[in-house]
Structure formats: structure tokens, C-alpha cells
Amino acid sequence: MLNDDELLRYSRHLLLEDVGETGQQALKNAKVLIIGMGGLGSPASLYLAAAGVGHIVLNDFDHIEVSNLQRQISYQSDDIGEAKVEVAKRKLQQINPEIKVRSINKAMPEIQLTMELTMADLVLDCTDNMASRQLINKSCVDAKVPLIVGAAIRFEGQLMFFDHSETDSPCYHCLFPGSEEQTLNCSNSGIIGPVVGTIGTLQALEAIKYFVGLPSGIKNKLKLFDGKSLDWQTFTINKDPKCTVCGQH
Amino acid sequence: MKIHVNEQVLELAENINIEQLLVHLDKPLIGSAVAVNQDIISRSHWADTILNEGDNISLFQAIAGG
Numbered sequence: 230m231l232n233d234d235e236l237l238r239y240s241r242h243l244l245l246e247d248v249g250e251t252g253q254q255a256l257k258n259a260k261v262l263i264i265g266m267g268g269l270g271s272p273a274s275l276y277l278a279a280a281g282v283g284h285i286v287l288n289d290f291d292h293i294e295v296s297n298l299q300r301q302i303s304y305q306s307d308d309i310g311e312a313k314v315e316v317a318k319r320k321l322q323q324i325n326p327e328i329k330v331r332s333i334n335k336a337m338p339e340i341q342l343t344m345e346l347t348m349a350d351l352v353l354d355c356t357d358n359m360a361s362r363q364l365i366n367k368s369c370v371d372a373k374v375p376l377i378v379g380a381a382i383r384f385e386g387q388l389m390f391f392d393h394s395e396t397d398s399p400c401y402h403c404l405f406p407g408s409e410e411q412t413l414n415c416s417n418s419g420i421i422g423p424v425v426g427t428i429g430t431l432q433a434l435e436a437i438k439y440f441v442g443l444p445s446g447i448k449n450k451l452k453l454f455d456g457k458s459l460d461w462q463t464f465t466i467n468k469d470p471k472c473t474v475c476g477q478h
Numbered sequence: 479m480k481i482h483v484n485e486q487v488l489e490l491a492e493n494i495n496i497e498q499l500l501v502h503l504d505k506p507l508i509g510s511a512v513a514v515n516q517d518i519i520s521r522s523h524w525a526d527t528i529l530n531e532g533d534n535i536s537l538f539q540a541i542a543g544g
Contacts, residue, residue, distance in 0.1 A: 382543040470522075472522075
């Protein structure tokens with residue numbers, strides 16, 4: 230049941246036929262794990278906290294640096310040197326005291342990630358490196374937990390959603406099989422804030438839709454965003470029967 | 479035959495597969511994703527996917543930033 234404060238706080242959700250009180254209650258019960266609290270995790274977590282996602286776990290091991298502030302909108306100049314997850318947790322609780330936020334201020338080894346996944350309904354991959362992305366994918370496939378992947382560099386963004394509760398779902402590894410691949414990241418290629426912000430915001434939108442029971446328009450799809458033309462391209466991701474991560478499942 | 483690669487027209491010999499196309503274009507095999515007519519082809523199928531006249535090929539890189 231929603232209390233009076235919640236009825237008022239979420240009144241604009243309650244007006245929506247697709248959310249309503251049932252959807253808001255589903256958001257309140259939802260447990261999301263956000264891995265990476267940079268340019269993607271900042272807007273994603275702010276929107277999910279504001280929307281009333283009841284249990285949010287934030288994971289990052291970084292401290293805030295001045296070069297983060299150009300795009301990581303959860304943080305301000307006073308926060309430099311502090312742990313990202315602690316500052317972000319404080320911010321989310323200020324936005325919405327009705328929700329529970331927990332922080333994990335370390336790089337999680339596989340065993341801890343697996344344990345966290347037993348408590349998560351959904352994972353947002355907001356990380357900045359290929360090794361973490363491969364580990365998160367594998368762990369979500371094994372635990373059958375749905376995964377929303379965002380990535381961005383320069384003026385480009387990528388967005389995908391894999392529902393690993395379905396056994397025939399493809400996975401991130403079907404698309405990008407190499408974990409040691411030299412990939413482009415924000416520190417070697419640069420990034421425009423609103424581009425990474427757009428992708429993080431859409432990760433939050435897809436998460437909200439998932440929790441209230443709306444179908445995703447991007448399941449098993451890769452969306453490519455071009456921040457210069459504002460064009461989107463959509464590709465279908467097919468399961469690779471030979472995939473070493475999801476192929477035997 | 480003519481195909482489109484990232485919206486550029488390319489004239490190619492018949493019976494070329496995706497792996498040969500990447501080599502022809504001097505693109506890295508590692509870290510690349512390839513879609514034929516909006517369908518992403520898994521890397522394990524690059525060698526046995528033959529391109530056809532008029533195919534729309536999209537090549538892009540894995541990005542990890544966030």
C-alpha cells in the first residue's frame with residue numbers, strides 16, 4: 230500500500246494508465262543493482278530514485294575527480310575526493326526518503342556479484358570497461374537476471390536489453406565476444422555529457438517500464454545513437470549458438 | 479555486385495563473406511560488430527555468411543565508456 234506522502238509524490242505516475250497504483254507499488258517493491266556510478270549511473274540512479282524504485286544498490290570503487298564533473302551530474306565540486314557511491318547515495322536519499330539505497334564501495338569480485346544478483350530483479354550495466362561488462366553479462370546469464378546495458382563515447386551511444394530470465398535470450402557476449410578487446414572509453418576517446426546522459430536516462434526509462442510490466446522496445450536489440458545527427462539505428466541481436474557464455478544454457 | 483557499407487556504396491566480387499569484407503576494408507576483426515540488413519551476425523558466422531547484391535552492411539565498434 231502507498232502512504233499519503235507517496236500518493237502525492239507519485240501523483241503524476243498515478244495519472245498514467247500504464248503505471249497507476251499497481252505499477253507504483255511494483256516500483257516500490259523493485260530491487261535494482263546499478264554497477265558504475267559515472268556518466269550513465271548518475272542520471273539512471275537519479276531518475277530511478279525519483280520514480281520510487283524501492284531498493285537501489287549502487288556499486289562503484291571510484292572517488293570523485295574534477296574531470297568527472299563535466300558529465301557525472303550526481304556530483305559537485307565540493308564532493309571531489311569522496312567515494313562516488315557515498316555521495317550518490319546521499320543525493321538519492323535527499324531526492325526520495327521513501328526508498329532504500331545501499332552502497333558497495335569496491336570492485337565486486339565474481340562471488341560477491343553473484344550473491345548480489347540473488348537479491349536483484351534487474352541490473353543496469355553503467356560501467357566504463359570491457360572486462361567489467363563481460364563479468365556482469367556472464368553473472369546475469371548464470372543468475373537469469375535481466376540486464377540493461379548502456380555505453381557511450383564521443384558523440385555515440387549504445388543501448389541494449391537482455392532478459393536473461395528467458396533461456397533463449399542472446400547475451401552481450403554473443404555481440405562482443407572478446408573480453409581483452411581494446412575498446413574505446415571516455416578517458417581515451419572523450420565524451421559529451423548529454424550523450425552519455427541520454428543513454429543513462431534511457432536505461433532508467435527501460436527499467437521503469439520493466440518494473441511496471443510494459444514490454445521493452447529494445448529487447449534483444451542494439452540501439453545506436455548518433456549525438457551529431459540525433460539519428461538512431463536499431464539492430465537485432467541474434468543468439469550465437471556457439472556463445473561460450475549463454476550457448477550451453 | 480554492389481553493397482552498402484555504413485551508407486557508402488561499395489563494388490565487390492561475388493561470393494564474398496563478412497570476414498573477407500572486413501579484411502578488404504582493413505577493419506579490425508576484434509572489437510567490431512557487423513549487421514547485415516539490421517541483423518547482427520555473430521562472429522562465429524562471419525566466415526559462412528555470404529553477402530548478396532544490395533545488402534546493407536553496418537560496421538561498428540564495441541564501446542565501453544560510461
